[in-house]
Amino acid sequence: MLNPEGHYDNRFEWDNVYGHAVKLLIRKRAVGHGAEQDGVHLDLGCGYGRIAEQVISNLRMEYVGIDGAPEGVASLKGRGFEAHELLFETYEQTLSRIDEILAGRKIASLSMLDTLEHLTNGDLVLQIIRELIGRDNAPAVLSVPNVAHSDIGFKLASGSWSYTREGLLDHTHVRLFSEASLKRTFEAAGLHVVDQYDVRIAKSDQDFPLTHPALASGTTLNAFLTHLRNGVDDTASINQFVRTVAAGPKVRDRAYLSEEEKGGARPFLSVVTRTQGKRLHCLVEMLTALSAQSDRDFEVVVIGHKVPHDRQLKIERALDDCPEWLRKRIRFIKVDEGNRTRPLNIGFEEARGDYIAILDDDDIPMAHWVSTFRELSVKKPGALLRTIAARQEIETVTVNGSDGIRATGALVPYASEFDLIQHLVANQTPPVALAFPRGVFHDLNMRFDETLTTTEDWDYLLRTALVVGVSWCDQVTSVYHWWKLSEESSRTDHDQAEWNANHQIINRKMDTLPILLPAGSARYLRELRALANSGWHGISDVPSQSAYREEVRKILSSKSWKWSKPLRWPAMVRGRKDTKISDLENMSELQLADLLQRLKRSSSLRKTRFFRRGKSKW
Amino acid sequence: MTGANEDVKSRPSIQVQSVLYNMDQFSIRRSLEALARSVDLAVSEGLSSRVKVVYGDTSSKRCLQDLDLQSLKQEFSWAFEISYVFFDENIGSANGHNRLATGCDTDYLLILNPDVVVSPRLLHHMLSPFADRSVGMVEAKQLPIEHPKTYDPSTGVTSWATTACALTPTTLFRTLEGFDSTSFFLYCDDVDYSWRVREAGYKVIFTPAAVVFHDKRISPKGEWRPSSAEVRYSAEAALMMAHKWSRPDIVAKIAKMYLDGSEEQVLALKKFRSMEQRGELPSPRDSEHKVGEFEGYFYAKHRYPL
Numbered sequence: 013m014l015n016p017e018g019h020y021d022n023r024f025e026w027d028n029v030y031g032h033a034v035k036l037l038i039r040k041r042a043v044g045h046g047a048e049q050d051g052v053h054l055d056l057g058c059g060y061g062r063i064a065e066q067v068i069s070n071l072r073m074e075y076v077g078i079d080g081a082p083e084g085v086a087s088l089k090g091r092g093f094e095a096h097e098l099l100f101e102t103y104e105q106t107l108s109r110i111d112e113i114l115a116g117r118k119i120a121s122l123s124m125l126d127t128l129e130h131l132t133n134g135d136l137v138l139q140i141i142r143e144l145i146g147r148d149n150a151p152a153v154l155s156v157p158n159v160a161h162s163d164i165g166f167k168l169a170s171g172s173w174s175y176t177r178e179g180l181l182d183h184t185h186v187r188l189f190s191e192a193s194l195k196r197t198f199e200a201a202g203l204h205v206v207d208q209y210d211v212r213i214a215k216s217d218q219d220f221p222l223t224h225p226a227l228a229s230g231t232t233l234n235a236f237l238t239h240l241r242n243g244v245d246d247t248a249s250i251n252q253f254v255r256t257v258a259a260g261p262k263v264r265d266r267a268y269l270s271e272e273e274k275g276g277a278r279p280f281l282s283v284v285t286r287t288q289g290k291r292l293h294c295l296v297e298m299l300t301a302l303s304a305q306s307d308r309d310f311e312v313v314v315i316g317h318k319v320p321h322d323r324q325l326k327i328e329r330a331l332d333d334c335p336e337w338l339r340k341r342i343r344f345i346k347v348d349e350g351n352r353t354r355p356l357n358i359g360f361e362e363a364r365g366d367y368i369a370i371l372d373d374d375d376i377p378m379a380h381w382v383s384t385f386r387e388l389s390v391k392k393p394g395a396l397l398r399t400i401a402a403r404q405e406i407e408t409v410t411v412n413g414s415d416g417i418r419a420t421g422a423l424v425p426y427a428s429e430f431d432l433i434q435h436l437v438a439n440q441t442p443p444v445a446l447a448f449p450r451g452v453f454h455d456l457n458m459r460f461d462e463t464l465t466t467t468e469d470w471d472y473l474l475r476t477a478l479v480v481g482v483s484w485c486d487q488v489t490s491v492y493h494w495w496k497l498s499e500e501s502s503r504t505d506h507d508q509a510e511w512n513a514n515h516q517i518i519n520r521k522m523d524t525l526p527i528l529l530p531a532g533s534a535r536y537l538r539e540l541r542a543l544a545n546s547g548w549h550g551i552s553d554v555p556s557q558s559a560y561r562e563e564v565r566k567i568l569s570s571k572s573w574k575w576s577k578p579l580r581w582p583a584m585v586r587g588r589k590d591t592k593i594s595d596l597e598n599m600s601e602l603q604l605a606d607l608l609q610r611l612k613r614s615s616s617l618r619k620t621r622f623f624r625r626g627k628s629k630w
Numbered sequence: 631m632t633g634a635n636e637d638v639k640s641r642p643s644i645q646v647q648s649v650l651y652n653m654d655q656f657s658i659r660r661s662l663e664a665l666a667r668s669v670d671l672a673v674s675e676g677l678s679s680r681v682k683v684v685y686g687d688t689s690s691k692r693c694l695q696d697l698d699l700q701s702l703k704q705e706f707s708w709a710f711e712i713s714y715v716f717f718d719e720n721i722g723s724a725n726g727h728n729r730l731a732t733g734c735d736t737d738y739l740l741i742l743n744p745d746v747v748v749s750p751r752l753l754h755h756m757l758s759p760f761a762d763r764s765v766g767m768v769e770a771k772q773l774p775i776e777h778p779k780t781y782d783p784s785t786g787v788t789s790w791a792t793t794a795c796a797l798t799p800t801t802l803f804r805t806l807e808g809f810d811s812t813s814f815f816l817y818c819d820d821v822d823y824s825w826r827v828r829e830a831g832y833k834v835i836f837t838p839a840a841v842v843f844h845d846k847r848i849s850p851k852g853e854w855r856p857s858s859a860e861v862r863y864s865a866e867a868a869l870m871m872a873h874k875w876s877r878p879d880i881v882a883k884i885a886k887m888y889l890d891g892s893e894e895q896v897l898a899l900k901k902f903r904s905m906e907q908r909g910e911l912p913s914p915r916d917s918e919h920k921v922g923e924f925e926g927y928f929y930a931k932h933r934y935p936l
Contacts, residue, residue: 297773297841300664300747300748300841301774303663303664303843304664304845335663335664335750336663337663378845379845379847380847411783411784411837412758412759412785414838415839416771416839416841419933419934420934486850487850488849491775
């Protein structure tokens, strides 16, 4: 390779890219061929060819190095190896020159280490490699640096990009690769990864400056980014991808993303429905409600979980019964493994929509279920979307031989205001009221926790909301059915101890996570702290909102508060207003608790304490 | 050939009729798409011979222009024929349905709100109870808000049926002279018809497996919020029902409540009194209270509050 600032002459080490490449070649030989190999090892972009000695001693085959710079070629020749100077210019010229060099010798294996990223015609060179190794099914070991290393990514997220003389961001790099883009580039050339032994360096040559908040390992920001990054894939600490490829068909037209792949047409919403086919009358109700949506920009992924063949046929019949426009939007997928969480991961994986909602076969969406999600997505793009579900108890009745659902209780909406902190304590949102942004699952790789046997949706809600925030409204858009305890459901399938155990697991999980809170949370936490400090109640004796209101009302209507008003005049002149009893109606629990604290601390009230002597309280 | 014709004749025909009032086209089309699938399944499985759809428009301006109508007729011609009448005045739902049923040549009438979306097997579930000759009216279950009135959980027998989606034999409808459009403009015409069905010795059946979606919504507190017109006409209907079904005690109770009630209730009482003075109220029936069920202000026991 050509670098005007100097030459790349690194020592062979078993734990650097050279050692890893040779190990991959040894591994391939152990699997593929006998001890003695017929043919040569061709090292393209060989530089100083520091693997040559190991190739000879470990693989017992001829070594042939090729590079565009004379220094490395001279070094190899000086060490007694065959080496040639060649610039990769055109397909024909390069191939014919290599054929001349080979002079009829077979290629037993090939390598091109840390070279592809320097080539402006890298795709062409990969095609040449494809041609060379395809002749005799030889393996090729290729390596490139990882531009998605967390040291690069974290700094870039805060606007920093630093080329260096060499290393991950060598100033002569002209192509940059992540794992996915490398795979894509290979596939466009007809090369397929068959083995890998990547070089991992957690603290790379890009780990500077020392106290960069995104990089320094002791910062909250680094903890948060690291948690997210490590969840996406396991390449954050890979310095160089070292991969063995084999020749195969070209499975892609191009190495880069097409316009369609960038952000092609997706439905707004993917609806993921879990069903066991045990209550088809529920599924029919749910599908009928879907067929009444005012916004039809959605698809439905129905996951039949552990359904025997006869039930599968009945489910498919029910799906096929739908009106044509809806039928075209439905896909049925069978899942025979895992607990009730597995179908969610499969369904989310299959989902093509920008947002993904869970609509179980016993849920009922109202006509504005999809359209309300869309309105929320416009308000805060990419956030978790939350509406209100109304809970209703139901049972199955069989009237004249046909099963149907019968409501046995009134519609009881869940909390209208979405309170993230309250959700850390207990769930107030059934899954039917949520739509998850696609990116959480598909870009951050956040999956449902399949170790949980219940409350998997609560766990996922929290992990999502604590990263992307929540866009919510006070519209009731669905009915969440709650089976009477006489019927089989998740309420009866799992005992209370199991629900409690899962709750504890989620609590512990949340306690270990670095989290993001939305604007406004500081005030909320301050008020919570004030409430905790009030000492007005014990942990197990938390008063209700109306109890706070009553306590504050007593103070505000007391004679001592009224008579002490002159003491507050100076503050009122400065603009502070006395709270009126009529204000209390619209105050939240925390605001009331905070006000109660302030009133109890107020000097005017303390100075008029003698008026209250002998009275029960105020 | 004769045998095949006889076979077709034995399968019931159905007229689906809807009264339009300022209904948007999306809702009409959505309803037709679902109905077409239900008809498709019922006809192909030999449950029904043919279905026709008739609309009566009570809006001040037509909900469907000729071109729209033409396009709908064409689009759904494979499933049913569609006809449309523009009444050019708001004659109310009871009167509208009576006029649409005039000259009807089918075995059954399906009274359907024009924005209701039916489930695919609706016709199957609604026709099957008529195997019992004593059944005179069958009602579908509405989603997302189920009506809380009580019904027998094994026979489906109930006090009355809502006509958001209800099926009744055409001959019975004619015998009973349809809905009482003189007494009821918008509400309770279905309760009154149901009770006359029962008075004639037939059963009214609620069928939870026959589901339809009727776009209703609730407040964040779980309350159903009726419009001003709904309050007004249901207030009128409440007085009329109590009078017609021989419950003067309830008329008096409601009248007393309306005196100090909302504006709509005061207007409803005024209209009732004026009809009373002019002798226009219907003659009371069911003097022994064998049919009419007044449970508080409801016409059946409710399983839970709505």
